Each structure stands twice: as structure tokens, then as C-alpha cells.
Amino acid sequence: MNKKAKKGVLLVQLGTPDAPATSDVRRYLTEFLMDGRVMDIPYMGRTLLVKGVIVPRRAQNSATTYKTIWDENTGSPLMYYSLLQRDMLQEQLGEEYHVELAMRYQNPSIESALRKMEGMFLESIKVVPLFPQYASATTGSVIEKVMEIMRKWQYFPNVSFVNSYCQDxxxxxxxxxxxxxxxxxxxxxxxxxxxxxxxxxxxxxxxxxxxxxxxxxxxxxxxxxxxxxxxxxxxxxxxxxxxxxxxxxxxxxxxxxxxxxxxxxxxxxxxxxxxxxxxxxxxxxxxxxxxxxxxxxxxxxxxxxxxxxxxxxxxxxxxxxVESLNGNPKWINTLKRLVLSN
Missing domain, CATH: 3.40.50.1400 (Rossmann fold)
Incomplete structure (x- = not known):
């Protein structure tokens, strides 16, 4: 924990299974597809479709696919690059800030990341969903989840969200x-x-x-x-x-x-x-x-x-x-600017 930190930053990526095993992929897919903003149909129909049809049919094949991209040392590519972005942004922002990474689905969860930040008594928290284009199923879902968790807090720091940066x-x-x-x-x-x-x-x-x-x-x-x-x-x-x-x-x-x-x-x-x-x-x-x-x-x-x-x-x-943004310093500069802007 950065004891000097006064301001918090929460980076949120979509998510990844904990491991390329069928059971882990099944948990990930279930949490992902049961989100009412992702599968926007009534709850009972969504439950029957997700848990009765989609996940049973897709989990094993998806696990096989994840194994092909999984690195034995660094694990999930999405997790590896997301952690790298977190660490590079923390270095750029310095000790005044504390940067956490969360996944909307699975681990590290938004709830666990906010629990850490709650105990730091930060004066502000900037939430940056790692999706350049706004969609209710991605950025909207992240914002909803953060508000759902934080409404139970007994104190409220200044909280702000980055909605999109599609033309940055x-x-x-x-x-x-x-x-x-x-x-x-x-x-x-x-x-x-x-x-x-x-x-x-x-x-x-x-x-x-x-x-x-x-x-x-x-x-x-x-x-x-x-x-x-x-x-x-x-x-x-x-x-x-x-x-x-x-x-x-x-x-x-x-x-x-x-x-x-x-x-x-x-x-x-x-x-x-x-x-x-x-x-x-x-x-x-x-x-x-x-x-x-x-x-x-x-x-x-x-x-x-x-x-x-x-x-x-x-x-x-x-x-x-074409490779993605990954750990490019200019991309980290973008994140820094989004954090520092009002």
C-alpha cells in the first residue's frame, strides 16, 4: 500500500479466466453472460440460456482455445498486459496516487480492489474503464458495478468516471x-x-x-x-x-x-x-x-x-x-492524461 497516496485510480478491464481449465472458463463465462447489460434479456430467460445452453456448449471449447494463448510464465495475455499498464501508470503518476487494477468479471474483482482503496481514505477515485468506445455492456457495466459497491460505503471520496476516449x-x-x-x-x-x-x-x-x-x-x-x-x-x-x-x-x-x-x-x-x-x-x-x-x-x-x-x-x-496498445509509453501517457483531467 502506498501510504502517501491521496488519490486513487481504478483501471478496469473486461476479465479473463483464472486458468485455461474448463471449470475456470465456465465460471468466467457464466459471470460475464449473466450480466444484464451484456445479455440484456429478462433474468429467467437469461439464466436458462446462459446456464442451460451457452456455457455448457462453449466452456470446453473456449478452455481449449485459452490454452493456445496462455503463457506458462505470465499466464493470460490480457492479465499480463493489464498489470503492465497498471504498473507503468503508477510509475508515471508517482506517490500521490495509488493505482489498482480490477476485472469486471472474475479476478481481481472490482469489489476487492475497492475494498483496498476504501481503507486508504483517499480524497478521490478516478475510474478508467479500459474500453476506448463507450458501450452499455462494457463501460456502462463497470460504472454500474462501481456505484453498486460504493453506495454501501460510510464515507464518499470524490468519484469520477472516464466514459470514452475514442478519438484520443x-x-x-x-x-x-x-x-x-x-x-x-x-x-x-x-x-x-x-x-x-x-x-x-x-x-x-x-x-x-x-x-x-x-x-x-x-x-x-x-x-x-x-x-x-x-x-x-x-x-x-x-x-x-x-x-x-x-x-x-x-x-x-x-x-x-x-x-x-x-x-x-x-x-x-x-x-x-x-x-x-x-x-x-x-x-x-x-x-x-x-x-x-x-x-x-x-x-x-x-x-x-x-x-x-x-x-x-x-x-x-x-x-x-496489428498489435494492440499493450505497454506502449504513449498509451500510458494517454491514461495519465485521462486521470489528471477533470
Whole structure:
């Protein structure tokens, strides 16, 4: 514990199983999918679907996948990079601050992290969800959980939340620089693949129903129209990165991965885009994943293995993933600035 600390910072990442074993993956998936902001259907239906269908079918296969990305020394890549970001930010902020890391699902839990901070009698706590684009299922869920836990405290420090930073210049610069590590001109096309969401969740962000958002979004959607629209923030991030790289509009495509279930999700789906590009004779793809600030199962397996194999089976030759922000000092500077800003 940093005894001199007066201010607290809580970094919150999505989560990871404690180990790549079926039992650990089952616990992780259950907690994740039982979140009413993630699986936004009535509780009884959610319970039957998650515990009776999805988790029993997915746990073992997911555990097998986690084993392929698990490092015997450092464990989960997401945990490794998240801890690295915590430690680098702590060094940047100095003794006046105490930085904790929590996972929205599994360990270290938000509750355990806040319990440590409660005993430090901090004058303020800044909560930074590690998701550049706001979504109710990610950032919204983190904020709800923090408020749920802290409402039981007998004293309240000044608490503030970072909602999004989808166009942050330093963050965008890191993604662009990571892309430039590859010879972009050698690739036939560039994908910006974001984690998907059910379409119905887009409309819920506008309780007035006055914005009339399209069913699957519009690439010209601006964050100024609805600053909490996940889709518009994804396009805003893409515009910022492609502008930095000087990419023409016909050189890239925005798409959405990780679809679960049969209900409509944000389109186009990454898998469908792979099929379309392969039919057009595209052979080499470069893929950015700007929804993730640390490499994880979605980047290291879903893109680098699953989608790469799918694309090659369709006649493509190569899928190259641009590394995430991980421990880049410019990304840590972004976090520091978010903490210090009002």
C-alpha cells in the first residue's frame, strides 16, 4: 500500500479466466453472460440460456482455445498486459496516487480492489474503464458495478468516471504507429474489426427514441449526434486512425466480430467481409482491432487464427494483425492524461 497516496485510480478491464481449465472458463463465462447489460434479456430467460445452453456448449471449447494463448510464465495475455499498464501508470503518476487494477468479471474483482482503496481514505477515485468506445455492456457495466459497491460505503471520496476516449490523439497515434510497422502498401485491404453488439442495444442508449438510429448503423454517424453511441464511436476511431495513416476510403472496411447467438448484431460481420474480399480476389489483409487496448483472446486467436484460417480456406493468402496498445509509453501517457483531467 502506498501510504502517501491521496488519490486513487481504478483501471478496469473486461476479465479473463483464472486458468485455461474448463471449470475456470465456465465460471468466467457464466459471470460475464449473466450480466444484464451484456445479455440484456429478462433474468429467467437469461439464466436458462446462459446456464442451460451457452456455457455448457462453449466452456470446453473456449478452455481449449485459452490454452493456445496462455503463457506458462505470465499466464493470460490480457492479465499480463493489464498489470503492465497498471504498473507503468503508477510509475508515471508517482506517490500521490495509488493505482489498482480490477476485472469486471472474475479476478481481481472490482469489489476487492475497492475494498483496498476504501481503507486508504483517499480524497478521490478516478475510474478508467479500459474500453476506448463507450458501450452499455462494457463501460456502462463497470460504472454500474462501481456505484453498486460504493453506495454501501460510510464515507464518499470524490468519484469520477472516464466514459470514452475514442478519438484520443495519443491512443490513435499508437495504433497508427503499430500499423506502420508493417508495409501497409503491400496489403490489398485493411480491416478495422471491432467487437460487436446486438443491434437492439444501440437503440437503448437513446431512451427518448428521437434519434431514429439505423438498424445496423451508418458509417457517416457522428459522435456529436449521440455521444454514447458505440457504433458512432467505432467509426470515429476509424476515421482518426485512417486520417493519421492517409488511407483512402476504398482501402479499408469497418466490421464487427465476436457475434453470439442468432439475433441481429451490428453489421457487417467480419466473417462476411472476409468472404466478400476473398471473392474479389483480395489476398493479403492487415487487421486493426481498436476496441482492445491489450492483446487478448479476441485478437490473438479470433483474428490471428480463426479468421486467418477462414480467409485462407476461401483462397486468401495472409491475415496480419496489428498489435494492440499493450505497454506502449504513449498509451500510458494517454491514461495519465485521462486521470489528471477533470
Amino acid at each position: 490523439e495519443d491512443m490513435v497515434a499508437v495504433f497508427a504507429e503499430n500499423g506502420k510497422k508493417h508495409n501497409i502498401d503491400e496489403f490489398d485491404h485493411i480491416l478495422f474489426s471491432y467487437h460487436g453488439l446486438p443491434v437492439r442495444q444501440l437503440g437503448k442508449v437513446d431512451p427518448t427514441g428521437q434519434l431514429h438510429c439505423p438498424d445496423s448503423g451508418c458509417e457517416t454517424c457522428k459522435v456529436e449526434l449521440n455521444s454514447f453511441c458505440y457504433l458512432s464511436q467505432c467509426y470515429a476511431t476509424t476515421r482518426a486512425i485512417t486520417s493519421k495513416l492517409g488511407l483512402a476510403a476504398d482501402r479499408f472496411t469497418v466490421c464487427f466480430q465476436s457475434r453470439l447467438g442468432k439475433t441481429p448484431w451490428i453489421q457487417p460481420y467480419t466473417s462476411d467481409v472476409l468472404h466478400d474480399l476473398a471473392q474479389k480476389g483480395v489476398k493479403k489483409l492487415l487487421v486493426f482491432s481498436p476496441a482492445f487496448v491489450a492483446d487478448c483472446i479476441e485478437t490473438l486467436d479470433e483474428i490471428q487464427v480463426e479468421y486467418a484460417d477462414e480467409f485462407k480456406a476461401l483462397g486468401g493468402e495472409e491475415v496480419v494483425m
